[in-house]
Amino acid sequence: MRELAVVLVSGGMDSCVVLALAARDHDLALLHVTYGQRTWRRELQSFHALADHYGVSRRLVASIGYLREIGGSSLLDERLPVPEGPPGRGIPSTYVPFRNAHLLAIAASWGEVMGARRIFFGAMEEDSSGYPDCREAFVQAFNRLVEVGTRPETRLEVVAPLLHLRKSEVVRLGVELGAPFELTWSCYQREDRPCGRCESCVLRARAFREAGVPDPLTSAPGR
């Protein structure tokens, strides 16, 4: 019997590849968390498209709208501009304070109730925006929290298979696994077509370019 895994699926390219990896040898439960970010509708649409693609019916969409009330991020506060171009030094204004702790806590509660064994998490430490809650130390600390904060019989571990890959390697891995990149969404600003200028679009374009693979989202406009 396959073990059950919760996969955090934002709808972006990284979570798409993580999903493709997890689907090889786990039963799946897919979690999407919406928190009032600018492009939430388009990301939710990508989530369901990816879940349909992999034939997963066990889905949870959790809304944590209070993050928008808390604010402190240009992804949540429309008065703050989303920075354009590649990430600079330091933590960018798109950082949503401690966001991944919320996402993983939801995955852990759900996973504990269902008896899941793993939580797949698409965080990347290298070649990304430098968010503190995307680092290996964070994943390790979270696993310790799950170990001490759940029932003694719960065996649930966060795995982050992309943590030390470059984003171009993620593209290549996705191509190998047949990941449906055309269903994903990465842009921080627009929902109709990628803006091509925000940090997330710039990182995605660079990754596909370095991998030598066309991005189906931008290379085939009729698709």
Next chain:
Amino acid sequence: MRELAVVLVSGGMDSCVVLALAARDHDLALLHVTYGQRTWRRELQSFHALADHYGVSRRLVASIGYLREIGGSSLLDERLPVPEGPPGRGIPSTYVPFRNAHLLAIAASWGEVMGARRIFFGAMEEDSSGYPDCREAFVQAFNRLVEVGTRPETRLEVVAPLLHLRKSEVVRLGVELGAPFELTWSCYQREDRPCGRCESCVLRARAFREAGVPDPLTSAPGR
């Protein structure tokens, strides 16, 4: 200048005493989290009454209704009975899987945005229901998570001053501090008057009895 603290205020007697403690030497921001538990209306009412009592205007009420969708607890699922009498061995059915990770994550995000220095948390390890996410090891693990998962300049620490007190000691401490116990709510089952039989009512009654203090909620029905 006083430092800013986020206080988790459920509306129960323990958080009331923690609030009384924090109010002595901190500026306050009060957080209440509602998650679809049976008595949420009454608890929210207690939260605002306590905030009014201490003159705190900085309040955040966060709703995490997805916990109810996840289920797995008799506090959330009305098909499961709430156990009556004192806690037995093992983790009771009222355990809400990994709940305190969600509560503390909200407090940490809010605290980070506001530049708070402390999160006051009323967890008790002794003389309580034995929930895994109420133990010192959990608080320590959470502090490590905050340390690695927030901006480098963020200095935010969870403190749990009741962790090793008996509940009767919490009553005595509250009396010393003038904590308004009459504004609190503990019952898991009813919102009009305490049922007197659920685990939470039984623990509360025993604590007041052992402290030799009348509980204003049950000793003065006209109040």
